[in-house]
Structure formats: structure tokens, C-alpha cells
Amino acid sequence: MLDSIQLRTFAAVVAEGSFDAAARLLHVTPSAVSQRIKALEETVGQVLVRRHRPCRPTEAGEPLLRLAGQFALLEREALTEAQQGLAGGGPGRTRLAAVVNADSLATWFPAALARVPDRLDLSFDIRQDDEEHTAELLRDGSVTAAVTAQREPVQGCRAQRLGAMRYHALAAPTLVERWFPDGATAAALATAPVIVFDRKDRTQHRFLRSVTRRELDPPVHYVPSVPAFSEAIRRGLGWGLVPEQIAAADLTRGTCVDIVPDRQVDVPLYWQHWRLESTALTALTVAVRAVAAETLH
Template sequence: MSANVEHLRTLAAVVDSGTFEAAAAVLRITPSAVSQRVKALEQQSGRVLVRRSKPVEATEAGSVLLRLARQLVLLEAEADAALAGEQDAVGAALPLVVNADSLATWVLPALARLDGIAFEIVLDDQEHTLDRLRDGTAMAAIGSDPEPVQGCTARALGSMAYRAVASPAFVARWCPDGWTPGAAAAAPVLVFDRKDALQDRYLAAFAPSARPPRHFIPASTQFVDAAVLGLGWGMLPDLQADALVADGALVVLDDDRIEEVPLYWHQWSLRSTALDAVAEAIAGESARVLRPTVSRGRDRARPRTVRRSPG
């Protein structure tokens, strides 16, 4: 099918804004005009493209056209900037999906080096970020799956290392005789959200029968704060925990078991100056701060708990 560019742009505005009325305000047209454009696109494609829920959601067919819409908007903005001779013009915001710990530690320094590019950053767990590429929500994502989504490319960035940590006061209360499977079964654990499996993977290796009470703290900075305050123990990346351990604010409970989370940069297979610049900035910063990823096939690339070699 050959879709009308204005209709595609309207589809993207409806999904991004969440309602037909909000999309109308963004596009500076009436809600009736928005509805007519979406209906025309649906008639042309022969499929329902959006669910009329609150917020509006793209259907599987709508996601296909949503990806096309975002590509056209991006390329159109870059073409307009090139014709105007504006090398540093800020066009449409690039939607990127990033896991919270990467955003809190190393992603922002990478993006700060870029001029003339606007971003719309969406947070999601590293094991679920690729869903945003599939449904057209994002143009690029940082995730833990090495396999690229159809129509996208993937490149290894490196691994983040996580260890079980807690405050000295927490240790004194819950494990004064040492960190044991018995202590892990009773001590409260911090979990980012219900997608966060890091603590469960650690417990599966260290204390398989443990079912400790849980605190859900869905923000990276506050998750660290909760650990420092003694609310519970949790798996923190070395990039966040090292300085706090050195200052005595946190204690490593088990320095032998390290949860390695490999990260990959996924982006649409699209020739875009802005998207390529972001990819290079991300790759450069990740090479500086992340561990090299050990990948020998799909299974080795998955998050895993490893034992450190003695010595």
C-alpha cells in the first residue's frame, strides 16, 4: 500500500498523545479531522490500526505503519535541515528505550556529547525493551537480548556487573553472623518492579528455597537510597555501588557471585544521520565503562550469575 504521509503522521500523533483530542491539539487540526485521517488509513490498509482505548494503542497492523510513520518523520526532518544548511538543527525527538540502571549511570554522559538531537527516553526493564521496537514506540533500544528484532540491527555494548549489597545497619540486624541462605530467606529484599528478575536469579543460585519479604522501589536512584537506608538488600551495579561501598555506606554481602547483564544496542535498519550519531555515542561510552561481553551463542549472552575465580 502507498500511505498518505499526513495520515501516517496523524497515526503517530494519536498513539503518542494517547487520545484523538490531544493529537488534534498537537497537529493543530480538529478531532474530527484526526478521526477521518485514521479511518482513511484503516480503510486503505483494510485493518483496524488503533484500539480506541484510553490511552489509544496501536494494533499489530498499526505498529507496522507506526514504524513507517516514525521513519518518514525522522528522514523528513533531516532532509529539511540539510536543505536549510542547518547541521545542528533539532528535529523530531528520537524515541529511545533504556533500562533504568543504564540511564542512571552511563547513558546520559553519552547523549550529552551530542548537539542538535532531541530525545524522548522511555524506561523499561532490559529484558523487555525490544517490545518497544516491535510495536513502533521506539527507534532504538538498549536491551539484554542479542537477537535483533525484524527490520533492526543489534551490536554488543558490554556487560553491567551486579552484586548483592546492603547497609551496615541492615547487616547488623539481619545477618550479624554472616550472609547465609538462612539469612537470605528472612531478610527483606529490594526489587525494582515486577519485571525485575535480578534478585530472583541471585537467590536461585544462593538460597533456592528462600522467599523473603519484598519492597518494590521502581526508580533507580531511590532503589540505591533504599539500600543505603537499610530498607532491604538488593542487586546493585558496580557503577552505582562502588563509591558507596568505598565510603562505607554499603557492604557487599556476597562478592563471589556476580550477576552479569549483557547489553546490546538495537536500532532500526535506517540510514539516519541522527540515529547513527546516537549509536556511535552509546558505543563509545559503553566501551569505556562496561565490561566486555562474553558471548558464545544465545545462552551465554543471557543475564547470568557467575562465581568469581579464587584469587
């Protein structure tokens, strides 16, 4: 049998990134944390934690991390329901962890969080990662749900299509004059500087391949912030793909130009979450799907 205290300790080690930080969170000694993890590993017969900073679950530890999170969520909801009406309230807020791509966080996703009913008393723990990689945190049990580009459900999860984020290739008029006097030709795109969010972001390069049918390697500026990314484009540092919700204002004001107006990029997004009967998770899912239906293509 698995021990619930050991599971909770295991989840704390991964969430906090170290045995010492988990000990502070749980108000026990680091030695007690180490003993609990060792006992859990002896029960399972596998090493569950990669002991470096930050601590991460091993492949054997990932299903146990999901189990620990599911147990904590259902336990909190059961206590809340059982203690309704008691003086002092229930056990406190229910925490939901989700991972979301940067462009969704900067545009439509906060509206989904705001649409979750206040009466559920939820506390959100939102992580950020590239949509091609968000499912990894769902797979290892670090989060309950994810906005992801992965259509196939992670084991133990449900996947639902949300729609697609549409992107326009924008550049400042001064950059267009310098680099694209004859339009966005393959030769111009091969040499014009491009803004890329980070080293996980391959959206711009896929766009280049779809437009030119060639593998191009233009000069790249990495700008890992959505506001700074758009500002770098407005200031003529390079061209880049901007979400439609943000691009519309720049196109209207004339601060940016669509360098390939007949070609947009649609990135399909999916909502994946634990296959779990949870009031909190169901409410978040309903809100995310509703806002996505209003916002995405």
C-alpha cells in the first residue's frame, strides 16, 4: 500500500525543487523528508526522484506524482464539501496547476481564469512553456492541465480541441523599406532579421519553410517576453509572427505591416487534463473551452 504522507512529501519535493524547500513547506526536518522518500522508493522498488537541483521525478516517479496530485485535489474537495457551514470555513483554497503557452497567457487565457466561479475558492498555479512542450509537465504529473499543441492524450488524460491561434507576419514600415523593397521574396527572407521568442520556438522557421519551400537560416533575435517581442518588431529590430489579437491594433495604427498578407499561420491548440471527476477541474475546463470558442479560430 502507498502511504499518503509519503506521496504528499514526494509531490512537495518535486514542486519545491529540493528536499530542504519541501521540509520548510511541510514544517518537518530535511531528514524526515529524506526518510519518507526513501521509504516510498523502497515500497515501489524504484528510484523516484532525480536528486539534483531542481529535483525532478524519474520515469518511474511520474505516475506516482500524478497520483499524489489527484489525491490532494480530491482530498481538498472532499474536505471542503464535508466542512461546509462550519465556523472558520473549510480547509482553504483548492490549488490547480496548469501550464499554458506564452501567447495564450498574453491574450485569451486570463479571461478563462476569471470566468471560473468565485464560490469554488480556487488558487491557480499557472506555468508557462512553449505549446510544443507543455504536455511534458502534464506527463510527469507537475500540472493538472495544459494548453498544448499535442492532439494525442497523455496517458491518464483527456484531450479536447480548443481551436487555433492565428498569427500574422508583421514588420515595422522602416524594416520593410530596408529588407523587403520587392516584397517578402525568398532572397529577402533569407537575410532579413527575425524575432523568435526562445530556442523552443520554431513557428517562424516553419512559416519560412511554408512560404519559400526552402530551409532558411536568417539572423535571429531571441526575445522571450510577449510585450517585448511585439515592441521589438514595432521598433524595426526584425519581423515576427504576432497573435491576431495583438496584431490587429498594430495593423490598424500603421505601426506594423503584414509582410505576407495572404498567408497566416494557424497553430491548433488542445486542452488536456487529468481524467478525474473533480468539481474544480470541471469548472476550469468549462471556462477554458467557452473562452477559447469565443476567441480562437
